[in-house]
Amino acid sequence: MSLQKFIVRTLLKLPDSILVKMSGGEPLAIDGRILDARCQLLAAQGARQPSMTTLDPVTARQVTSGGLKLLDDELSPGVEVRDITLPGPGGPLAARLYRPRGEAGPLPGMVFFHFGGCVIGDLDTCHVFCGMLAESARCAVLSVDYRLAPEHKFPAQVEDAIAAWRWAVDNADDLGFARGRIGVGGDSAGGNLSAVVAQAAKREGFTAPALQLLIYPVTDWAAKGGSMESCGNVYPLTAEIMDWFAGHYLNSASEMADPRVSPLNEADLSGLAPAIIVTAGFDPLRDQGAAYAEKLKSAGVSVTYRCEDSLPHAFTAMTGAIPAAKRACQKIAQDVEAALH
Template identity: 45%
Template sequence: MPLDPEAKRVIALIQEIGRPPLHTLSPEEARQAYTGSRTVLQPEPPEVAEVEDLTCPGPAGPVRLRRYRGAGTEAGAALPCLLFMHGGGWVIGDLESHDQVCRTLANYARCCVVAVDYRLAPEHRFPAAVEDSAAALRFVADEAARLRIDPKRIAVGGDSAGGNIAAALALMGRDGTVPAVGFQLLLYPAVDLGGTRAAHQRFTDGYPLVTVTMRWFIDHYLADKKQMRDWRASPLRAPTLEGAPPAYVMTAGHDPLVDEGVAYAKRLEEEDVRVTHVHMTDQMHGFLTMGRFISASDLALRQAAAALVHHWAREA
């Protein structure tokens, strides 16, 4: 399937402004480049009913969070909640990089979104990001009443590396090491850090995320290659997915992560986990944060929010 012409325009724009490939930069340089791209590629963040920056206790100190309540929600209502982990290969990204995405999901799903500013690699390698996100999930569950969250309707989600963390938290909740969640929202997730699937051979040049960039991220994230076998790093390698919460998995056709995302959705189905898999054949990795140019970004966020609303209606 040909790439969406709007996505082609983004690739051309990145080339025009001369942004070097992330894997040629230091982590700090990559963070600066990613921050600079945000104002160019993302639409203006929509207004929401409420935004609050806060912190929760973490294993290495306070973890920064940002809580959103969707526009039109009642001020005193206990809302369903999505704990959202941002993408960025565990190396780049923060609360600001996905502010527009979180606001949009909060509005479309008429829910609370709590975004997690987990520690980044290589300063803080695996499993720091998972441990910070687990602390955030415990905090949201424990403080649900104060945060005006319905404790019976908590989901985890994220894009790319954030989807990786969300999938790990969903399995940890199943196993009782963190509070159990009712749903997992995985948006072009990284679920196998081995990087051996066919898509890694197909997408080696010409896209914002290519195989060598993904390897750069993983090399910064993992202190030892053996850690890729740990299912908290590679959820697809978990011995079983049976008993995991229902899932929404979105994959993009032009993405080195596509094969592992498809495999994860298939395996969830085979192991009796309710799953909705949406495959956007003409999109590339990262398009959710390129909504100023790629109109399918808004469509994908609407679909993801609809999946949340549908699930939470069943739990109400």
């Protein structure tokens, strides 16, 4: 463990009352929710750093990767990991396959896409969380490293996600996936891509996922007001950063109306896969995730919805430093296990 990581972990073990005092003296409350004290300290420290919007995408990727390593947990020794490559529409895509150690035979599967606004992130971004899913949900997880913007703008990410899903289904036997019990999932931009894959399966007629796992998903890139305003300046995702992501990801603002960008805009959601949707209380994306859950329910889709009220965006990458984040991720894994088993 690095010295910086040791200092951060030690600091975050202090009592809540001390952490709140170090963060400004009063608990942070928004929309009737109170932010976890450890997250509040991180937010206070993050506010002193330059915004991601002042960085170029390559630098932002490096800085974010370093920051996540301070907060994420270690991969469980109960998980086997294998790096693989799969064919993509723009060239080979790196991927990582996770399985609970010692489990033989086909397992329920999950094709997973990491967070990062379609601009930052890689296979390490959700490495530990994918391992948690594999071990706790007793499933095989294929994490896919899709192309990023601005080097590759929309619809490259959507095309990669659909291609990866279809390849995983076609190669289920080699991956150790149990056919008919394969879900698609992701967090933030990865949740967006997962929702788009589920819609595309219905629209284009290819094999549909057995489950959608959407963790604080982007469902409406044009969203304004509500949590986009009340949580618009909360660490680590702000409304300004969302605009920065969109500026790099999209070719023009008009693309925000496309359901392949904003799946909430799809008129008919009937017949889609059952969904687990989990949002975060201190997240500008909270309301659009909840809105998508309600629209799915209204269309007759089975939905399990929960808001982790005390947590911010990106909590899937905070399991080593924030106990509430680890508990939230364990609950998600339990939901996936119940759905796919």
